[in-house]
Amino acid sequence: MTDNDSAAAADENLDVSNLPGGAKAAVEAVLMVLDQPATATELAAGLNLTVAVVERLLAELQREYNGYTVKAPDMDVASDAGFSASPRGFELRNIAGGWRIYSRTDFADIVGRFVLEGQTARLTQAALETLAVIAYRQPVSRARVSAIRGVNVDSVVRTLTQRGLVEDAGTDPESGAVLYRTTSYFLERMGIGSVAELPQLSPHLPGLEGIEEFYDAGRM
Amino acid sequence: MTDNDSAAAADENLDVSNLPGGAKAAVEAVLMVLDQPATATELAAGLNLTVAVVERLLAELQREYNGYTVKAPDMDVASDAGFSASPRGFELRNIAGGWRIYSRTDFADIVGRFVLEGQTARLTQAALETLAVIAYRQPVSRARVSAIRGVNVDSVVRTLTQRGLVEDAGTDPESGAVLYRTTSYFLERMGIGSVAELPQLSPHLPGLEGIEEFYDAGRM
């Protein structure tokens, strides 16, 4: 794909403009999967572009999504004076300096209806168990919770985060994995003042260290 | 586009075609908030559209994102014969029966710098082979997989379960052994719609079915 075979620091050498769709598509690719808003500076650093270029691309994408401009096939550059197309179902917003793609506000009713469908007010057993593990072993990574529960917990952790019961507690300095902890909303729902007030578990349960060894041995 | 004017319930009354960007943008808006793949049927239900219409819109979006077609401003409908634009930084894929937005492969290196999570460690050869046997022989017991692979697979199966690639599929009525099958997450990770899309096993070994019976008879 790229001819960075001679790249000493392969990372630094990547030229996004050689990729299909160019730098603009690269910015788009990142924005599309990014959970947290990113600043132009953060984007520029990861993309090997200058902040000025990223800012121009962001503005271009924003206009494109809003339907004000479309890159015509026979033009080399997008033009503001270009023809107008329909707006997309999503928009690029800059909130407090961070950029993120959201669903377009016009569709809030439809999206809201879609989101609510099939939502229950109760946590599933899987979600409860995962919450219990996080509560007693926090701060803990998803991989560790998976190891303890024996199943993949990614989507359950997302649900718990969405429900405001658990939150990001920084990253593990060693593995770089995101760690999770329970929130004050969780304490509120439990009716306790702090995690220290959670009932003690029976002492025969292996500590986190024990579990770690036990399960890591099985990891391939 | 749809003439559902006779819809009784108020929230059934919403006609997405009146909104900017129309039904296509509405589909797009919903795709933006999905955290797991959605089927055309689910989308249709939420959007008050027929499955056929949703399927057509999804196909149109897919082509658009791939840069094969763009709705020209002076045309009323998107045309396949339309001009070709640059591919977007993302793509729309139909996987494990559901639709979902992905960043385009070309930008994997760049996106990977921003998205640390979800990047899972590669599976070992042992795990891959075990996964292959389970995928092709499901539902299958660990003992059966062990017999085929010639080694104990307990810890590997545990790893695969933790990774969410295989799951418990009940017990064998005869032996009482736990049976395993692959998950829809496995399909997602493979980028396929169903296990039927896995490469055929028989070309690699003509007459395998015969061997299987022979082998089973020999085991008892």
Next chain:
Amino acid sequence: MAESKPGFEVRLANFTGPFDLLLGLIAKHQLDITEVAIATVTDEFIKYIRKLQKLGEDWALDEASEFLVIAATLLDLKAARLLPAGEVEDDEDIALLEARDLLFARLLQYKAFKQVAGLIGETLEQESRRFPRQVALEEHFAAMLPELVWKHTPGQFAKLAEAALEPKAPKPTEVGLGHLHGSAVSVKEQAEILGLRLQLGNPLSFRALIADAESTLVVVARFLALLEMFRDKVVAFDQLSPLGDLTVHWTADGQDWSTENLSEEYEEQP
């Protein structure tokens, strides 16, 4: 190359050439069949068949079944050579030959899975280069979610945590009879191990006694050993609740005990 079928060639440490020639040489006793690595032949053959399929040859299936027949014969030959008397007559010999065929069939099957495993690995690798959009719900949508129903007291929640944190016992799996031939586990040896541990004085749970068992077979052997030791009145069992932990006590204080006393019924080698 295109004008005639290339034919299957074998490349071994001690022979390179067409498969037919290999068979001929073996038949004429010019090559020792016991020196032929069947696994390598199989590898080569599968490679060959795949090449044919890529070329779109539709007789690949015929070739394959032919190969199976020949390979089986080859195995017969090899087995016959390895048998002390060099003859394949009585039932035992035939059974042995069948076992070898079986082994070979399994080898082929194993190779097939190995290959698709490679393909699955490649696909997973490729797919991991795509990242799905799975962002958290936008705040205004999250705010629309119905208020959570929460009915757990801290005590109930702790119970839930205990259950979730309890190390999971491996799920039951059937006892593969195949292993019995592979590695014999001696009940006597296991009894020896258990005896030494229990004579230290502390009662131990069955779970603890099998914690280091490297296979199901060892677990079974230890279980049988305990039954034997119970019969010899050197151990006693305690179980507080049905399906609860089984505790084993050593009861043969000071008394001489040796595994030599164990009955022989499990020690018969097939």
